[in-house]
Amino acid sequence: MRIAIVTDAWHPQVNGVVRTLDTVIGELRARGHTVAVVSPDLFHSMPAPSYPEIRLAFTGLRGMAKQLERFAPDTIHIATEGPLGWAARHYCLRQHFPFSSAYHTQFPDYIARRTGMPASLFWPLIRRFHAPAIRTMVATETIRTELAGQGIGPLHHWSRGVDLATFHPDHVPPDLFFTLPRPIQLYVGRVAVEKNIEAFLSNTHPGSKVVVGHGPALEKLQAQFPDAHFLGQQSGAALAACYAGADVFVFPSRTDTFGLVMIEALACGTPVAAYPVAGPLDVLQAESGVMAERLEDAIAGALKLDRRRCHELGREFSWAASTDQFVAGLAPMALETTDVRLTHARA
Structure with missing residues (x-):
């Protein structure tokens, strides 16, 4: 099958969306599928306001058509609701070409955090984007329930996996970890306002706080929390060593x-502390993590969990199963209901 994936999030960005797509694309190609990625590097782009690491690419119908028609896909998947996603959506509607979409990011909450405006203002735009999709892929049941409540559907389950060859407990921790006061509390991910990292860094549980990642809020947080340890971007075995060497992984995001970082931490045998929100509610079990409205309580509880059991539960997340789910959610090129749905969809 010839699969076109249109995404505004792609290399050199480092985030869960890119890592998910990159890994699934590798699985697809290993199975004999031909995959083309329509990404920002194919077009003129500009840095995103307040987030220069992200490039925003802009193209019209003609530019998107050129990329897609050159590849001649059997199916089109639109991964993100950014400028390229909207351009691909426009193309599909014009060509009466069925497509699938995905909901990776809580954009209404994300934009609300950055603008101070209520998230409810942005849901109509999200509904409009996904309305003509044959299926919208979602990672968890909590998000499925939320999107259904917002009138978005049909919805299709697409979970995530972990690279078990890389993420396991048998890594030697970084030298720094041997000198830090225990327990070592670890955060991994984008260093940005929507990740709520301040809540992690300001929690009062004793020990050391370590941040792995990069982003627009890095300098501010370094100045605000001089006792924390910022290790920058890590990947592969170096990242796995950070997970394996930590006593608890703290996931402060509410959006x-x-x-994905939670299951990587679990695969390395590290328990998770988080808020009881979408994501943790679906990923964590009583034996692998503790959720509480006070991070101090979640951290204290997680530190009591059995690391061997955390590792066992982390190993249950498979990229092979994730890829099976992705393929099942793709829109076929010819679908009897396509013309009816596209007639009623708003361009």
């Missing part, structure tokens, strides 16, 4: 749809 993620899944939280």
